[in-house]
Amino acid sequence: xxxxxxxxxxxxxxxxxxxxxxxxxxxxxxxxxxxxxxxxxxxxxxxxxxxxxxxxxxxxxxxxxxxxxxxxxxxxxxxxxxxxxxxxxxxxxxxxxxxxxxxxxxxxxxxxxxxxxxxxxxxxxxxxxxxxxxxxxxxxxxxxxxxxxxxxxxxxxxxxxxxxxxxxxxxxxxxxxxxxxxxxxxxxxxxxxxxxxxxxxxxxxxxxxxxxxxxxxxxxxxxxxxxxxxxxxxxxxxxxxxxxxxxxxxxxxxxxxxxxxxxxxxxxxxxxxxxxxxxxxxxxxxxxxxxxxxxxxxxxxxxxxxxxxxxxxxxxxxxxxxxxxxxxxxxxxxxxxxxxxxxxxxxxxxxxxxxxxxxxxxxxxxxxxxxxxxxxxxxxxxxxxxxxxxxxxxxxxxxxxxxxxxxxxxxxxxxxxxxxxxxxxxxxxxxxxxxxxxxxxxxxxxxxxxxxxxxxxxxxxxxxxxxxxxxxxxxxxxxxxxxxxxxxxxxxxxxxxxxxxxxxxxxxxxxxxxxxxxxxxxxxxxxxxxxxxxxxxxxxxxxxxxxxxxxxxxxxxxxxxxxxxxxxxxxxxxxxxxxxxxxxxxxxxxxxxxxxxxxxxxxxxxxxxxxxxxxxxxxxxxxxxxxxxxxxxxxxxxxxxxxxxxxxxxxxxxxxxxxxxxxxxxxxxxxxxxxxxxxxxxxxxxxxxxxxxxxxxxxxxxxxxxxxxxxxxxxxxxxxxxxxxxxxx
DNA sequence: TTCTTACCTCTTTTT
DNA sequence: GAGGTAAGAA
Numbered sequence: 001x002x003x004x005x006x007x008x009x010x011x012x013x014x015x016x017x018x019x020x021x022x023x024x025x026x027x028x029x030x031x032x033x034x035x036x037x038x039x040x041x042x043x044x045x046x047x048x049x050x051x052x053x054x055x056x057x058x059x060x061x062x063x064x065x066x067x068x069x070x071x072x073x074x075x076x077x078x079x080x081x082x083x084x085x086x087x088x089x090x091x092x093x094x095x096x097x098x099x100x101x102x103x104x105x106x107x108x109x110x111x112x113x114x115x116x117x118x119x120x121x122x123x124x125x126x127x128x129x130x131x132x133x134x135x136x137x138x139x140x141x142x143x144x145x146x147x148x149x150x151x152x153x154x155x156x157x158x159x160x161x162x163x164x165x166x167x168x169x170x171x172x173x174x175x176x177x178x179x180x181x182x183x184x185x186x187x188x189x190x191x192x193x194x195x196x197x198x199x200x201x202x203x204x205x206x207x208x209x210x211x212x213x214x215x216x217x218x219x220x221x222x223x224x225x226x227x228x229x230x231x232x233x234x235x236x237x238x239x240x241x242x243x244x245x246x247x248x249x250x251x252x253x254x255x256x257x258x259x260x261x262x263x264x265x266x267x268x269x270x271x272x273x274x275x276x277x278x279x280x281x282x283x284x285x286x287x288x289x290x291x292x293x294x295x296x297x298x299x300x301x302x303x304x305x306x307x308x309x310x311x312x313x314x315x316x317x318x319x320x321x322x323x324x325x326x327x328x329x330x331x332x333x334x335x336x337x338x339x340x341x342x343x344x345x346x347x348x349x350x351x352x353x354x355x356x357x358x359x360x361x362x363x364x365x366x367x368x369x370x371x372x373x374x375x376x377x378x379x380x381x382x383x384x385x386x387x388x389x390x391x392x393x394x395x396x397x398x399x400x401x402x403x404x405x406x407x408x409x410x411x412x413x414x415x416x417x418x419x420x421x422x423x424x425x426x427x428x429x430x431x432x433x434x435x436x437x438x439x440x441x442x443x444x445x446x447x448x449x450x451x452x453x454x455x456x457x458x459x460x461x462x463x464x465x466x467x468x469x470x471x472x473x474x475x476x477x478x479x480x481x482x483x484x485x486x487x488x489x490x491x492x493x494x495x496x497x498x499x500x501x502x503x504x505x506x507x508x509x510x511x512x513x514x515x516x517x518x519x520x521x522x523x524x525x526x527x528x529x530x531x532x533x534x535x536x537x538x539x540x541x542x543x544x545x546x547x548x549x550x551x552x553x554x555x556x557x558x559x560x561x562x563x564x565x566x567x568x569x570x571x572x573x574x575x576x577x578x579x580x581x582x583x584x585x586x587x588x589x590x591x592x593x594x595x596x597x598x599x600x601x602x603x604x605x606x607x608x609x610x611x612x613x614x615x616x617x618x619x620x621x622x623x624x625x626x627x628x629x630x631x632x633x634x635x636x637x638x639x640x641x642x643x644x645x646x647x648x649x650x651x652x653x654x655x656x657x658x659x660x661x662x663x664x665x666x667x668x669x670x671x672x673x674x675x676x677x678x679x680x681x682x683x684x685x686x687x688x689x690x691x692x693x694x695x696x697x698x699x700x701x702x703x704x705x706x707x708x709x710x711x712x713x714x715x716x717x718x719x720x721x722x723x724x725x726x727x728x729x
Numbered sequence: 730t731t732c733t734t735a736c737c738t739c740t741t742t743t744t
Numbered sequence: 745g746a747g748g749t750a751a752g753a754a
Contacts, residue, residue, distance in 0.1 A: 065743065066744080094744045095744080116744090191744095195744080227743095260741085260743085358740070358741075361739070364746095418731085545744085546743085562740085562741060562742090563741080565742075586740055586741085624739085625739055
């Protein structure tokens with residue numbers, strides 16, 4: 001081989017990173033700790049394979065979980081190579097499966113025009129299946145059934161594979177699953193889990209296809225390997241075939257998606273399945289100070305099921321971690337705001353700051369105080385652009401134009417805006433459709449020709465059908481943006497939302513107009529997806545990539561998000577709020593055995609987001625979901641070595657919250673028969689320490705409700721409990 | 730058909 | 745406590 005300059009690929013790497021990037025082909029597992037440069041390793045590996053090992057871009061498949069990660073990876077590789085890598089398969093599991101199914105729809109037994117259901121579409125579809133089986137929706141909630149179906153699909157199970165064990169609930173669920181499957185197949189609809197499962201089955205059952213792809217993809221690279229579920233892993237195994245050229249990058253300590261099917265075990269199985277797997281650990285951290293890393297290391301040590309890893313840095317200890325125990329959530333928020341103002345005063349920016357929490361409900365109190373202080377902020381999460389009601393309405397019309405048999409879209413807009421097609425007419429249509437096993441659109445046509453509808457209903461239904469057909473004809477040959485414009489005009493959606501003079505209505509009109517803008521530069525049509533129209537590509541894209549949730553992202557503002565959505569991000573200044581037993585770790589995780597470890601990993605993720613300064617805080621009293629909670633510090637606080645943490649004592653001149661609200665007054669009332677007040681810390685000989693959160697009864701029946709740190713909530717009869725009072729509330 | 734009221738739920742989220 | 749959904753009334 002001629003001499004080749006590889007310095008641009010290798011120079012910026014440390015020894016371990018270099019070892020990973022230049023490793024010979026074969027199964028490779030990179031245990032990449034937080035901040036250890038895993039994206040760098042991944043992208044440089046691809047550059048290495050291409051430039052040094054001379055692997056064609058066609059021979060490389062790199063898969064991630066989010067569109068953002070995929071986009072970043074592609075951009076960084078192109079920057080590194082100085083050329084476009086168009087033909088390389090870089091994308092999300094769902095995106096790549098989708099691409100595969102579009103190319104091989106025949107083998108996958110899908111209609112060429114199949115559409116993707118997002119979660120909301122799927123819920124409606126499941127609901128429809130439940131109704132068609134004449135089941136009671138309150139006994140068989142669509143959400144539960146959907147959850148069941150997705151779980152089974154994530155494990156690769158079809159209805160016929162599931163054993164019912166004579167369990168009537170299981171049998172019923174299987175019936176719903178079956179009915180849902182039939183409905184999807186009929187409507188040409190594919191949900192997210194189906195994309196993966198169908199791609200896997202198609203590959204597995206077509207030897208020629210399998211051989212083709214196995215020999216084509218000489219190298220597979222996986223990001224966030226700890227988050228793969230069973231099908232994703234099976235899909236990788238299948239594609240890798242005997243060569244086993246998989247480059248898997250992950251961190252078992254950052255596995256926080258077990259609750260939606262991710263299997264950390266895949267990391268362990270990987271080493272069993274692929275003999276001679278080479279394991280490389282990346283433990284050098286380039287992000288955080290020593291104190292922050294030591295705290296993270298010490299905390300995660302409490303988990304038993306882990307491969308083991310210790311992050312280190314040579315950038316020095318830095319500031320200690322600060323812990324603040326606030327009186328309530330308002331106090332907590334004000335404490336944080338003071339620190340942010342300080343940070344900004346010292347020349348920092350707001351966008352260098354992240355406030356993290358366990359659950360979205362916690363953001364409200366923080367937002368209130370931020371608004372009051374006039375600090376700009378941005379909340380992550382919530383509805384994304386393509387998930388908004390008005391946008392989905394418009395997309396549904398577009399879908400019907402593309403494919404009238406799409407039942408989900410039909411149901412969505414048949415009476416939106418209202419045109420006199422009520423529940424009675426609809427159920428009639430549904431019955432015909434179910435009996436004849438045809439789409440709702442088809443059923444309408446049949447009913448109309450058979451004169452099965454009375455005057456008003458008949459006019460309304462045929463009016464709707466005519467509208468869709470007219471729009472189809474009128475938009476033929478139009479550019480995508482003109483098409484969208486035409487549809488939101490003529491469907492009546494725009495006028496419908498314009499009638500709503502509230503802020504919400506105006507926002508909806510704006511969103512619709514923005515949708516036209518989204519059509520101006522339509523998505524590229526990959527060459528290997530033949531016969532796909534621009535509209536189809538646009539619609540699939542909308543489902544697969546729901547878009548940003550909020551604009552103004554480049555304004556200098558404080559970032560508010562859950563710890564889950566913070567994964568992969570980093571900030572100089574990080575606040576982790578709500579460090580309370582029962583909130584984080586969550587009550588549910590404490591109750592179900594074995595679930596606290598995932599919470600601890602989440603805490604580990606949170607801590608390792610911080611570069612320079614980390615604040616932990618809690619509220620002794622927090623109102624959440626309209627209920628009062630009296631909290632003890634999260635056990636995670638005590639798991640961080642005390643010498644790394646500086647505790648801020650509540651300043652005495654800060655007055656305690658006054659008994660001004662009725663709730664507070666009752667919380668402080670002392671005219672009870674227990675001699676204890678709510679908020680009082682107590683110790684029980686068996687259950688340990690806790691906080692009184694409620695009481696009831698009189699005399700010998702007087703009981704207190706205590707939230708114990710170790711064992712959770714318990715009712716105790718005062719006469720027997722023998723509680724020791726710990727401090728004065 | 731549309732407005733109102735009752736009812737439910739409320740970890741975490743991407744695709 | 746709020747927000748969304750679904751059933752019920754005008």
